[in-house]
Amino acid sequence: xxxxxAVAEGAIRAGCKGFFGYPITPSSEIAEYMARKYPxxxxxxxxxxxxLAAINMVYGGAATGVRVMTASSGPGISxxxxxxxxxxxxxxxxxxxxxxxxxxxxxxxQPAQSDYFQATRGGxxxxxxIIVLAPASVQEMMDFAxxxxxxxxxxxxxxMIMAEGTLGQMMEPVIPRKMVTEFVDKPWATTGxxxxxxxxxxxxxxxxxxxxxxxxxxxxxYAEIKAKESRAETFLLDDAxxxxxxxxxxxxxxxxxxxxxxxxxVKAGLIRPITLWPFPEEYIKRTIKTxxxxxxxxxxxxxxLEDIKLVVNGEVPVDFYGRIGVNPNPEEIAEQxxxxxxxxxx
Amino acid sequence: xxxxKQVLFAGFGGQGVLAMGKFLSHAALNTGKNVAWVxxxxxxxxxxxxxxxxxxxxxxxxxPLTENPTMxxxxxxxxLDKFEDKIKKNGTLVVNSSLVNRLPERDxxxxxxxxxxxxxxKLGNTRGANMILLGAYMEKTGVVDVEDALKxxxxxxxxxxxxxxxxxxEAFMTGVQYARQNW
Numbered sequence: 001x002x003x004x005x006a007v008a009e010g011a012i013r014a015g016c017k018g019f020f021g022y023p024i025t026p027s028s029e030i031a032e033y034m035a036r037k038y039p040x041x042x043x044x045x046x047x048x049x050x051x052l053a054a055i056n057m058v059y060g061g062a063a064t065g066v067r068v069m070t071a072s073s074g075p076g077i078s079x080x081x082x083x084x085x086x087x088x089x090x091x092x093x094x095x096x097x098x099x100x101x102x103x104x105x106x107x108x109x110q111p112a113q114s115d116y117f118q119a120t121r122g123g124x125x126x127x128x129x130i131i132v133l134a135p136a137s138v139q140e141m142m143d144f145a146x147x148x149x150x151x152x153x154x155x156x157x158x159x160m161i162m163a164e165g166t167l168g169q170m171m172e173p174v175i176p177r178k179m180v181t182e183f184v185d186k187p188w189a190t191t192g193x194x195x196x197x198x199x200x201x202x203x204x205x206x207x208x209x210x211x212x213x214x215x216x217x218x219x220x221x222y223a224e225i226k227a228k229e230s231r232a233e234t235f236l237l238d239d240a241x242x243x244x245x246x247x248x249x250x251x252x253x254x255x256x257x258x259x260x261x262x263x264x265x266v267k268a269g270l271i272r273p274i275t276l277w278p279f280p281e282e283y284i285k286r287t288i289k290t291x292x293x294x295x296x297x298x299x300x301x302x303x304x305l306e307d308i309k310l311v312v313n314g315e316v317p318v319d320f321y322g323r324i325g326v327n328p329n330p331e332e333i334a335e336q337x338x339x340x341x342x343x344x345x346x
Numbered sequence: 347x348x349x350x351k352q353v354l355f356a357g358f359g360g361q362g363v364l365a366m367g368k369f370l371s372h373a374a375l376n377t378g379k380n381v382a383w384v385x386x387x388x389x390x391x392x393x394x395x396x397x398x399x400x401x402x403x404x405x406x407x408x409x410p411l412t413e414n415p416t417m418x419x420x421x422x423x424x425x426l427d428k429f430e431d432k433i434k435k436n437g438t439l440v441v442n443s444s445l446v447n448r449l450p451e452r453d454x455x456x457x458x459x460x461x462x463x464x465x466x467x468k469l470g471n472t473r474g475a476n477m478i479l480l481g482a483y484m485e486k487t488g489v490v491d492v493e494d495a496l497k498x499x500x501x502x503x504x505x506x507x508x509x510x511x512x513x514x515x516e517a518f519m520t521g522v523q524y525a526r527q528n529w
Contacts, residue, residue: 138382170410171368171383173375249410256408329413 003141004029004071004168007097007161010145011069012037015180016095018044018068020057022076025109026165027099030071051076055083055096062092063201065189067149071097073165074115075106077123084158085124089203089214091221093152095145096130096160099168102299102325110325111165113248114300119162120277120307127215129222131159131229132276134247138172146177153184155225162276164299166327167249225278232280233272236262240269241346242337243291245284245308246298247273249327254297257333266341273304284311293344294318297333299326317344349403351489352412356397356429357421357442362476366419367398369480369502373490374402376498382410395424402489419483421462421476423447440483442475458486458529465520474517481521486529492522 001009008030011019019034031047038045044061048054054070061068072080077098087094098119102112119132131151133144141163148159190199205211235255237243246254251272258268271287273280284294293316296305302320309318321328321336340346353370357363364385371383385398401410417438420426422445430450433439438456444463460482466475485492496515503511 166384166411169385171371172407172410173381252407253409253411259408327411329411330409331413 001138001174002029002169002171003135003138003163004099005033006138006141006174007071007135007145007163007168008033008037009174010142010177011067011095011149012041012043013142013177013179014067014146014149015183016043016067016069016145016149018046018057018061018066019070020044020046020048020054020061020068021070021072022048022051022054024073024076026101026111026168027071027073027076027097029168030097030099051079052083055080055087058094058096059083059087059090059092062087062094063090063190065186065191067093067095067153067183069095069097071099073099073101073109074103074112077115077118081118081124083124084130085122085126085128086203087158088122088124088128088130089126089218090201091156091218092158092201093149093156094158095148095152096158098160098162099165100162101165108325109165111167111249111327112299112325113164113250114303114324115162116276116298116300116303119160120279128218129277131155131157131225131278133159133161134274134276135161135163135167136247136249136251136272138167138170139174141167142174142177146180149180151229153186155221156188157221157225162248164249164327222278229275230278230280230282231274232283233274234283235270235272237269237271237287239267240287240290241292242266242268242295242341242344243271243287243293244268244295244297244337245271245273245304246296247276247304250297250299253328253330254333256330257337260330260334261337261341264338266337266346268337268341276304279307279311281311284308288312288315291316292346293340295337295340296320297328297336298322299328300324350407351402351417352415353400353402353489354397354415354418354429354433355400355421356395356418356425359394359396361396361421362473363396363419363421364398366476366480367400369477369495370402370484370490371400372502373484373495373498374400376501377490377494379404379490380407382407384410395422395428397425397429417487417489419479420446421479426450438487440479442479458483460521460524460528465524466517469517469520471513471517474513477514477517478521478524481518482525482529483521485522485525
C-alpha cells in the first residue's frame with residue numbers, strides 16, 4: 001500500500017464517514033482512495049470548490065458528531081488555517097492530514113518537514129494547539145489514523161497527521177487494523193434537538209470575561225494532553241553521548257546512520273518524537289545528563305530545533321543539520337554524525 | 347542484522363520501471379520479506395526519467411532511502427549517466443544495451459548487459475521489455491527466487507486480464523532463459 005492509501009484506509013477503519021478535500025500533490029491519493037471507496041461502503045466523499053470550503057465542511061460535519069477528515073499539503077493546509085482555528089475553538093474532533101512538501105509559497109512538491117512550526121503552534125489565529133502525530137512508516141500511517149480519531153474524540157480537539165511527501169508516495173506492506181466499533185458519546189453534537197435543549201456550537205465571545213474563561217478552559221485541556229499523551233520512540237539511547245532528534249521518515253534514515261557510526265565507535269542514539277505537539281519534553285529532559293550534544297536533523301531550516309533548545313535550556317549544546325526538498329540519505333547523515341562526534345570528542 | 351538489499355530501477359517514463367520495482371516488491375513480500383518501494387516523484391512528464399528504489403530485508407527496514415544502492419537496473423542512457431557513480435562498490439549493474447550506447451566506466455562493478463528492446467521486438471511484445479529484463483535480473487541475482495516469483499505471478503497480476511498475464515509471464519520467462527544462456 002502507498003502511505004496515502006494506508007492513512008485513508010486507517011481513517012475508514014476508524015469509522016470516518018466523511019472526506020472533504022481539494023487535490024494537491026503529494027497528497028491526492030488520499031482523496032482518490034476515498035472517492036473510490038465511499039460509494040461502495042457508505043460515506044461521503046466530496047471534492048470541494050476550494051480548501052476553505054473543504055475545511056468548513058469538516059467543521060460542519062464534525063459538529064454533527066460524525067468522524068470526518070480532510071487532507072492536503074503545505075499550501076492547501078495554509079488555506080485551511082482559518083477553519084482549523086474555528087474548529088479548535090469550537091472543540092470539535094476531526095482529522096487533518098498534511099502530506100507535506102517544501103515551502104514557502106508554492107515551494108515545490110518534494111518532501112519536506114517545513115510545516116513543523118505551522119502544525120505545532122496552532123497554525124491559524126488565536127491561542128490554541130492541535131495534536132500533531134508524525135508517522136515513520138506506512139503501517140503507522142494506518143495506525144495513527146485510528147489513534148488520531150480516538151484522541152480527537154477523547155479531547156474534542158482537531159488532530160493532524162503530518163508526514164513527508166515521501167511517506168505518502170512510498171509503498172510498504174501493511175497489516176490492516178480492525179474496524180473500530182466502539183465510539184464515545186457526543187452529547188454536545190448538533191443532531192436535531194427534538195426532546196432536548198438545543199446544542200449550540202459557536203466561536204464568538206463578545207465579553208472579555210467569557211473569552212478569557214474559554215481560553216483558560218482550552219489551556220487546561222492542553223495541559224492534560226501534554227501530561228498524558230506525549231509520545232516518542234527511542235533507539236540506542238542508554239549510553240548515547242550524541243543524541244539525535246528526528247521525526248517522521250527522517251527518523252528511520254537517522255537510525256541507519258546511527259547503526260553505521262556505532263560500528264565506528266561513536267555512541268549515538270535517537271529520540272524520535274511521535275507527537276510533535278505535545279512535544280515529548282520528558283524524553284529530552286531525561287537525556288540531558290548523559291548527552292554531550294543534541295543534534296536535530298530535519299528537512300527544513302531548523303524548526304523542531306527550537307523546541308529542543310527550550311527543553312535543554314542551555315545545559316548542553318544543540319546542533320542542527322537540515323536539507324530542503326530532499327530526504328537526506330543514511331550515508332549523508334552518518335557523515336554529519338561523524339563530523340559532530342569528532343568535533344565534540346565523542 | 348542481515349544486510350538490506352537495495353535495488354534501483356531507472357529509465358524513461360513509460361518503460362515500466364516503477365512497475366518493475368512493484369513486481370519485485372510484491373514477489374519479495376509474498377516470500378515473507380520486508381519490503382519498501384519508494385518512487386522518485388516530481389513534476390514528471392511523458393518521456394522524462396523515472397526511477398524507484400526497492401529495499402528488501404529479512405528484518406525491519408531501517409531506511410527505505412539510500413544514495414548508494416547495491417544494485418541498479420538501468421533501462422536507458424541518461425539513467426546510466428546519472429546513477430553509475432552512485433552504485434555501491436562491487437555492486438551489480440544491469441544494463442539495457444539497446445538504449446545505452448556506452449559501456450559503464452567503473453571496473454569494480456559486475457556488469458550484466460542485455461539488448462532488451464531487440465529481444466522484446468523479436469518476441470513481438472515491445473511493451474514487455476521491462477518484464478524481460480526483470481526476469482533475467484531475478485534469475486541471475488536470486489534477490490527473489492524465480493520459482494517463487496512465478497508462483498505468485500497470478501496474485502501480483504490479479505487485476506489484469508488473462509491475456510496480459512500470459513504476455514507478461516512469457517516476457518519474464520524469456521528474460522530468465524536469456525540469463526541462463528548468456529550471463
